[in-house]
Amino acid sequence: MEILKKTILFLVMIFCLQQLTALHLTPAETAWLEDHPVIRIAPDPQFPPIEWFDENDEYRGIAAEFMDLISQQLEIEFEVVRCNNWNEVLSKAQNREVDMLPAAAQTPDRAEYMLFSRPHLVFPGVIITTERNRELKDSQKLYNRKVGIVSDYVWQEFIKHDHPQVEIVEVENVIDGLRKVSTDEIDALIATLPIALYYIEQEGIHNLVVAGQTEYETKLSILTRNDWPHLHSIINKALNNISEEKKKEIIQKWITLKPVPLFSRKIFWIVTFSILIGVALIVLLSFLWNFSLKKQVKLKTRELEEDIVRRKKAEEDLAASEEKFRSLIESSNDGICLQDMQGKIIFANKRKLQILGYDNEKQLLGSNVFDLLKGTEKQRFKEMIPILIEKGFLTNIETEVVKRDGSTLAVDLNFKLISDENCNPKFIMDTMRDITQRKEYEKEITASEKTMRALVAGTKAMFFSTDLRGRFTYLNQTIEEFFNVPTSEMIGRFYLRFVHPQDRHWVHQHYQKQIKYKTPSTFIEFRYTGMNNKIGWVSFLVNPLFDHGRFVGLSGVAQDITERKQAENLLVKAEKKYRDLFEKSEDAILIIHNRKFVDCNQATINMLRYHNKDELLNTHPSELSPEKQPDGKMSFTKANEMMEIAIKKGSHRFEWDHKRSDGEVFPVEVLLTAISSDKDNQIIHTVWRDITERKQAEEALKQSEKNYRDIFNNATDAIYIQDRECRFLDVNRGAIEMYGYPKEFFLGKTPEFLSAPGKNDLNKIAGFVKDAFNGISRQYDFWGIKKNGEVFPKIVRSQKGIYLGKAVVVTFAIDITERKKAEETLKKRMKELEIFNDAAVNREIMLNEARKEINELLEKLGKEPKYEIVKQQDLS
Structure with a gap:
């Protein structure tokens, strides 16, 4: 038994894994579902057959079946939150009291707090009115008319924006609107087609018609809260996993445009039962009243009277039929004639007499029809009689007939054989048409x-x-x-x-x-x-x-x-070349049609980390973006603004934040190029370039510049930034302290005002600066003069650098006043030392001579020399 339980559990786990794998859920999405096993949904309580709550307070309709399918696919539970009206639904969604709306239209207002799936239900918006207002066939015909729209429904936003001339009357719901149209309180109602038809039949309001269609459609999507992007992605994948056949099956189950049979209508049965009850009462009263012997007499009398009435009616109908037949014959545009089998004319209508030129019927009756034909035609027509008897008719026989005045006339004849009850030929009826004009x-x-x-x-x-x-x-x-x-x-x-x-x-x-x-x-x-x-x-x-x-x-x-x-072949080749470039481009390339992506290349799929292009097509750019852009604007609103600029100017380049399928936000440079700017056919060629690395480099550069600026400002030595013409662009605090001037005094000036008069070769120094600008570093001495007039020396070094993205000369200066003083003191001491040295040498020479004389005297006295004599060169 334990083995069986484990086997069943294993199979269930395998099934669930297959379901999630079929949806291609990412590990992050799978983990998110595990953390959120219950999702709160809020249907529209009065939106049949799309969605509504029945008399048992059960969630019903097309959207309900879609929710069941998605629930089964994801193995999660949808908690249905019952709201009183649509306004309450939107309020709860905005306040995060519900997580998802099963069937709602996409509007800019809702985009501020909800994400939209791809539309799974699309229905036209129609104009409902009474029979006498059938001319209200489109939105323009509604100008200056009272038009009902359910409060906060998508039609209200569309009409108010595009047709401000329409006088909008907010109604509580579709039933309220239909009743107001029916009673002429308003002229028309704009509603979704299946919903309107449903309520017209449900309420039995039969004086209403669908007069026309607006230019708008209700594109219903599944709306998810925009702070749950994983749920948005999961719902889109679940919708993609529902086959088109299944979608059609669900929609056809609930929506039919066929008229409801009479016996299925509530009003039919009310009227029928009323009639039956009335008839039953009449029959009962008649039965009681006629229960006496008078009943038989009255019945017999009634039969006789009815028989008389029937006879009179039959006679009147026969007379009317004969009159109608004669009237038809007499009013015919063709000449009609009746003749016996020998050709004797026994009847002719007025048109026949007019064609042949006779004044009255007597002039023609009794004559032979063959007398109206020319020579050879008589024999031809006689030969046709056996054929007529065999076939029963002859058609489109063209000939010429002789009129009463002897002139001829081109005619077209048709013959019909009339037989008696024994099928014996009795008469021939011919119809004659004057074809002179046709000839x-x-x-x-x-x-x-x-x-x-x-x-x-x-x-x-x-x-x-x-x-x-x-x-x-x-x-x-x-x-x-x-x-x-x-x-x-x-x-x-x-x-x-x-x-x-x-x-x-x-x-x-x-x-x-x-x-x-x-x-x-x-x-x-x-x-x-x-x-x-x-x-x-x-x-x-x-x-x-x-x-x-x-x-x-x-x-x-x-x-x-x-x-x-x-030319077409060349165009096809060019298109193929473009398609190859389109598909092989390293940049993401997309095509926007009427504000929705309709095509993209593989680079786009890779950039956004999707599995295929179907996952991101038919989406608004804001659906692939975070809720807001870095400037704080809503992505939906700003995307529309960017597309409008591209349509007006022809192209538009800007930076944008997009969002990958896993939720990662990254920066791109966008180039929009308008291909078609027609109002109903706007096409925009779009190129994205991932600038993540560039942004990182810019941040690094900013940090580097900040570090450099810190060093620049905090250095104790003077630092100048100069252009090619030696003009100061910037100076640091060391330069300000060195000369005693404020920074503003330096900017835009050349170094002449810092040069001590007569101390420097300024042309030579300008050459050093230009050499540095060309990449040759120079070091030189410079005598400066401070604001207080003090002249001081400094060592200067100029070299090439970059400042705010431009080539400049960076000059470093060190005040060497103390060093100069030390050098002067050293020179003085060296001079004194030389004088001292010279005096010391002379003294040594004199001592050496004295020692030498003493040694000579000692030698004369016979004694040993006492002093060592230093050689002359050693003393020097």
Whole structure:
């Protein structure tokens, strides 16, 4: 038993793992779900069939089924929070009292505290009104009209912004709005189509119609609180994991545009039961009242009366039918005549008399119909009688008849055989139509056709016609010049002979379908092959020709489009090249259409760390960004501003913070280039460049500059920053203390005012500064003069440097006044030492001479010398 439990537990764990893996959840998302097993959702309580609470207070509708599917996928529980109205739902979402809204529209206001999934339910906004206001078909027709909109619904924001001329009347809910339209309190109501239809049927308000449609749609998304980005990403993945078939199944379950059957309506059963109760009461009273013997008499009397009424009605109907039939015959535009099988005329309507020139019926009745025909036509018509008897009718027989005054008239005749009850031929009815004018038109058409053929022969377009087998019967001169073949050689040839072999099958199939379904005209493009094997492209506009429903041939016009096709091929190659550049670019490239991303390259997917482009397409730029940008503006609002600038100026470059799929925020440089600025078709080419490293370098540079500035300001030696012309750009505190001037006194000046008069070669020093600017460091002495007039020496060293991103000369100066004093003292002491040394040497020479004399005297006395004598060179 313990083994069985462990096995079941293991299988459950495997199933859950497969579910989470199928959604491609990141470890961070999986951990987040474990920390948040219960998510609070707040449906709209009065939004059927999208979502609502039924009489048992149960959450129902399309959105409810989506929530069930997502709950099953994620293995989490949704806690349904019941609100009284939509305003309360939005308030709780804003105050973080609920975490998610199952079906809500995307608006800028809600973007401040919620994140939007991709829309999973899209419905049009329609205009509901009464029958007499059917002309209110679009938003412009609602100007200066009272139009109801449910308070805080998305339509209110759209209409108020785009159509301020509409007088908006806030209604409590859709039912309230429908009732006010029905009772003419307001002129119309704007609502979501399925919701409006649902309540119209539910409430039985049958004097309302859907007059038209606004330009807006309700794009319903799942809204999640914007401080839970992991939940936003998880919900998007869960929605992507629901198949399109499943979505359609859910929507079709709850929404149908078919009218509700009468017997399914509440009003039908109310009326039906009322009638049944009334009838039952009447029957009961009648039964009690007629229970007496008078009942039989009254019933018999009633039967007799009804029989009389029926007879009178039948006679009246028959008379009316005869009158109607006669009226139809007399009012017909065709001449109608009835004759016996020998041709004797026994009836003719007024139009027949008018056509033949007779004043009254008596003049024509009794005469033979064959007397109205010319010579050979009499025999032709007599031969038609057996055919008429066999077929029962003959149609569209053209001939000429003789009028009363002897003139002839072109007519079109139709014959109908009338038989008796034994199917024996009894009469012949003919209808005659005067076609004189038609014949004149045909002559004019023939003449016009000759003129047209002459015009066609001289045009650059290629005109042709074929017989029913596809063989050319007419070709204009242009075709001869185009194929470089005489038309006489092409007449009678099958048209497919001039179609490229690889295109012949599908071209032939196309025209066979056109003939089969009697399609009036079709336009196709295909390759052709000339008599000299020249290959090119032509466009064909072809019409099938029919005679009384029977196919007789083709006619059409062709145009050489070889150059256009070559241009299109070049365009395709260019597009492929662009696509290659697009896909292989190291920068992220995206296409924005009407403020939503519709395409991106692989670099974008890698940059944002998504699995595929479907995860980030159809999103607003703010959905891939943190809630706010570094300047404090909402990403949604600022993104729209940036796109508007690009549309107006053509392009716009700026820096932006985006957010990767794992929530990491990073900086990018964005370049927006407007491709199309049409109001309903705005297309923007977008390039992102990750500037994370650049930003880090800038921060490092700022820190380095700060460190340098600290050293610069705190150094005890004087430091100057000079440009090429020796002008001071900045000085440190050491320079200020050295000379006694404030910093502002230095800036913009050259060093002349610091030079002690007559002490320095200023041109030479200017050369040293320029050498330093060119990269050659110089060290030199400089005599300065302080503000108090004190002259002092200093050692100066100039070298090249960078200041605020520009090349400059950095000069270091050290006050050497004390050193100079020490040098002067040293020189004086050295002089004194020389004098002393000279005196000492002379004394030694004199002593040496004295010693020498004493030694000589001792030698004369015979004694040993007492003193050592120093050599002369040693004394020197």
